[in-house]
Amino acid sequence: KASKRVYFNNPMWPGEAHSLVVEEVLFKAKSEYQEVLVFESLTYGKVLVLDGIVQLTEKDECSYQEMIVHLPLCSIPSPKTVLVVGGGDGGVLREIARHSSVEQIDICEIDKMVIDVSKKFFPELAIGFEDPRVHLYVGDAVEFLRNAPEGKYDAIIVDSSDPVGPAQELVEKPFFDTAARALRPGGVLCNMAESMWLHTHLIQDMISICRETFKGSVHYAWTSVPTYPSGVIGFLICSTEGPPVDFLNPINPIEKLEGALKHKRELRFYNSEMHSAAFALPSFLKREVNLL
Ligand SMILES: NCCCCCc1nc2ccccc2[nH]1
Numbered sequence: 329k330a331s332k333r334v335y336f337n338n339p340m341w342p343g344e345a346h347s348l349v350v351e352e353v354l355f356k357a358k359s360e361y362q363e364v365l366v367f368e369s370l371t372y373g374k375v376l377v378l379d380g381i382v383q384l385t386e387k388d389e390c391s392y393q394e395m396i397v398h399l400p401l402c403s404i405p406s407p408k409t410v411l412v413v414g415g416g417d418g419g420v421l422r423e424i425a426r427h428s429s430v431e432q433i434d435i436c437e438i439d440k441m442v443i444d445v446s447k448k449f450f451p452e453l454a455i456g457f458e459d460p461r462v463h464l465y466v467g468d469a470v471e472f473l474r475n476a477p478e479g480k481y482d483a484i485i486v487d488s489s490d491p492v493g494p495a496q497e498l499v500e501k502p503f504f505d506t507a508a509r510a511l512r513p514g515g516v517l518c519n520m521a522e523s524m525w526l527h528t529h530l531i532q533d534m535i536s537i538c539r540e541t542f543k544g545s546v547h548y549a550w551t552s553v554p555t556y557p558s559g560v561i562g563f564l565i566c567s568t569e570g571p572p573v574d575f576l577n578p579i580n581p582i583e584k585l586e587g588a589l590k591h592k593r594e595l596r597f598y599n600s601e602m603h604s605a606a607f608a609l610p611s612f613l614k615r616e617v618n619l620l
Pocket residue numbers: 340341381382383384487488489490520522523526556557558560561
């Protein structure tokens with residue numbers, strides 16, 4: 329069976345391309361917001377692509393999903409209310425469900441097709457929607473947050489796609505202002521924050537906005553995702569003014585997480601050493617972005 333190769337060229341990574349061998353295309357359609365593609369790859373399992381950008385593969389999604397959730401949630405004592413912006417594939421919900429202190433998980437995803445496609449093709453991620461603490465809102469997160477009660481959330485996780493489509497508004501100041509207002513004092517925000525190799529200007533812009541909006545602390549952390557061009561993705565992690573948050577030394581030890589397993593799947597990437605290491609930054613990045 330001849331398999332073909334797909335090449336991912338994109339203005340987000342000019343001058344380079346990432347490619348994967350395709351065994352079989354499983355789904356391809358245009359939603360109200362973006363093109364949604366799912367295919368079986370030769371070596372990374374099933375792959376979810378939105379507007380030509382790989383969002384996740386079965387093989388390496390654990391790196392992104394576990395780090396974007398446990399870096400913030402393991403940094404605050406017993407998180408209870410969490411909001412997910414984006415995250416329609418369900419992987420972030422699956423990871424939040426490991427925290428037994430969490431009582432309510434709101435998720436605001438704009439594109440229903442992403443949810444339906446994940447439930448059909450990525451059951452090991454969409455399992456996150458089965459947790460009884462999850463409340464799903466399909467709509468625009470800026471609108472959702474404008475109507476959210478002040479100080480409602482302990483943590484907000486922004487699992488967005490790139491700011492070149494429906495997620496454009498999730499890197500702009502109004503969004504950060506509404507997120508800060510919806511967080512309790514000492515609450516934490518964790519956003520997907522692109523690649524240190526490719527997007528230091530965008531990272532700097534986000535940091536500048538967050539330094540104004542979040543009077544607690546602002547940190548950049550990163551992880552390895554082989555199927556993201558440049559091989560890494562970063563996270564911008566902020567806390568509002570209030571009880572200080574020490575992101576570099578997780579207070580919720582990993583044992584508590586393992587113990588809270590609801591769905592019998594062990595952590596494949598996150599642990600407390602990877603947590604602390606994620607905040608270690610290369611010298612060029614420390615020079616190019618003002619993190620302290
Ligand atoms: N919603 C999951 C995160 C999606 C991130 C996708 C992504 N991965 C990238 C790698 C390099 C440049 C831009 C990128 N955008």
